[in-house]
Amino acid sequence: GFDYIYVTKEDYQKLNAKKRVVVAEPIPVPGEEMRYKILDIIGAEDGIGVENLKGSGMIAGESSLAYEEIFTISLVSCRTVGIGSYLVRLGQRVIQVNDSPIILTGAGALNKVLGRNVYLSNEQIGGPQIMYANGVSHLAVNSDIAGVSAILSWLSYLPITNKSPLPISIPSDT
Numbered sequence: 001g002f003d004y005i006y007v008t009k010e011d012y013q014k015l016n017a018k019k020r021v022v023v024a025e026p027i028p029v030p031g032e033e034m035r036y037k038i039l040d041i042i043g044a045e046d047g048i049g050v051e052n053l054k055g056s057g058m059i060a061g062e063s064s065l066a067y068e069e070i071f072t073i074s075l076v077s078c079r080t081v082g083i084g085s086y087l088v089r090l091g092q093r094v095i096q097v098n099d100s101p102i103i104l105t106g107a108g109a110l111n112k113v114l115g116r117n118v119y120l121s122n123e124q125i126g127g128p129q130i131m132y133a134n135g136v137s138h139l140a141v142n143s144d145i146a147g148v149s150a151i152l153s154w155l156s157y158l159p160i161t162n163k164s165p166l167p168i169s170i171p172s173d174t
Contacts, residue, residue: 004037006036007022012036022042023040060086073092073094073155076088076096076097078100079101081104093139095141095147095151096141097143097146101123102137103125106122107121
């Protein structure tokens, strides 16, 4: 696993040269250069970040177009909610980490609407036991690394372009 995602001091300064787009915490590492642990990514241009609906709609449109042109894979490595859930499903293949639900709204909100506690967790609504069983997710894995490994494995079955012949492997048992 990993403890955090970081950028170097040089990259942090470049990213934030014109406008603050990355919020990070300096982490001194003995014997190495200063690391900047990423806390938030704000976006360099107003109006197109994933934090707003317009940007999400644009991402959805591009994902929908990509579906017909290229092989698309989504790795759900944390909770995805609302339009993020739609974006995941716009891809051709979905790999879901076991503790990462795909939900339109959370258990708490649904329980409030229903007036009683029906759902105990978000996993009960959109965990792999639901999404994989219903064909939304195509693979459930135990970790991010297992998900990335599965992506690499699946990519090995694809041709170099969408018009190229399929790669052919020589069987090892002949």
